[in-house]
Amino acid sequence: MAELLDPFHTILVLLPALIANGSPVLLSYGGTPIDGGRKFLDGRPILGPGKTWEGLAIGTLYGSIFATFLSSTTCSLTILKGGIAAAIGALLGDMLAAFVKRRIGLERGAPAPVLDQLDFYAGALLLLYAVGIVVHPYTAVLMAPLVLALHRLTNIAANRLRLKPVPW
Ligand code: CTP
Numbered sequence: 633m634a635e636l637l638d639p640f641h642t643i644l645v646l647l648p649a650l651i652a653n654g655s656p657v658l659l660s661y662g663g664t665p666i667d668g669g670r671k672f673l674d675g676r677p678i679l680g681p682g683k684t685w686e687g688l689a690i691g692t693l694y695g696s697i698f699a700t701f702l703s704s705t706t707c708s709l710t711i712l713k714g715g716i717a718a719a720i721g722a723l724l725g726d727m728l729a730a731f732v733k734r735r736i737g738l739e740r741g742a743p744a745p746v747l748d749q750l751d752f753y754a755g756a757l758l759l760l761y762a763v764g765i766v767v768h769p770y771t772a773v774l775m776a777p778l779v780l781a782l783h784r785l786t787n788i789a790a791n792r793l794r795l796k797p798v799p800w
């Protein structure tokens with residue numbers, strides 16, 4: 633049975649997704665590329681060096697820890713399951729966007745407006761759906777500006793802290 637989330641619980645499951653998306657940058661530009669440095673049919677990197685196993689691991693770990701914290705304070709198993717799903721979905725969405733960016737010839741870190749900000753959000757919503765937790769489309773659209781703003785703020789902060797060479 634699918635479970636429809638209200639706006640408040642939607643925010644609670646999306647926070648681990650934001651954490652998961654934002655934490656790989658703490659690796660400060662290093663790690664083992666998921667694509668192993670391999671090229672796609674077009675001769676360009678499959679994902680590029682900005683998508684690493686360490687990034688996936690740290691994002692999943694921090695996202696899951698935060699989901700555990702939120703679920704224990706709210707006594708909700710849906711928040712635990714949803715938070716972890718959203719965190720993993722966010723990382724997968726980010727990988728898919730990197731695949732698309734490489735296909736259109738954009739280098740690692742090159743800005744891709746909208747895609748860069750909403751890739752992880754779409755990935756989170758999709759994986760939530762896959763585990764039977766549904767965010768109403770209206771809620772999803774209404775949350776988008778908030779998600780965009782938070783994503784923007786965390787990237788500017790990462791740039792100021794010299795964790796990231798660009799503020800997007
Ligand atoms: N990162 C990582 N592994 C991931 C995701 C991110 O190691 N699965 C790290 C990389 O150092 C990456 C940084 O976090 O450069 C910032 O993430 P993001 O902005 O998503 O990557 P970009 O550098 O913009 O690379 P791309 O163009 O491929 O998205």
Ligand code: MG
Binds near residue numbers: 741748
């Ligand atoms: Mg980027």
Ligand code: K
Binds near residue numbers: 726748749
């Ligand atoms: K991204």
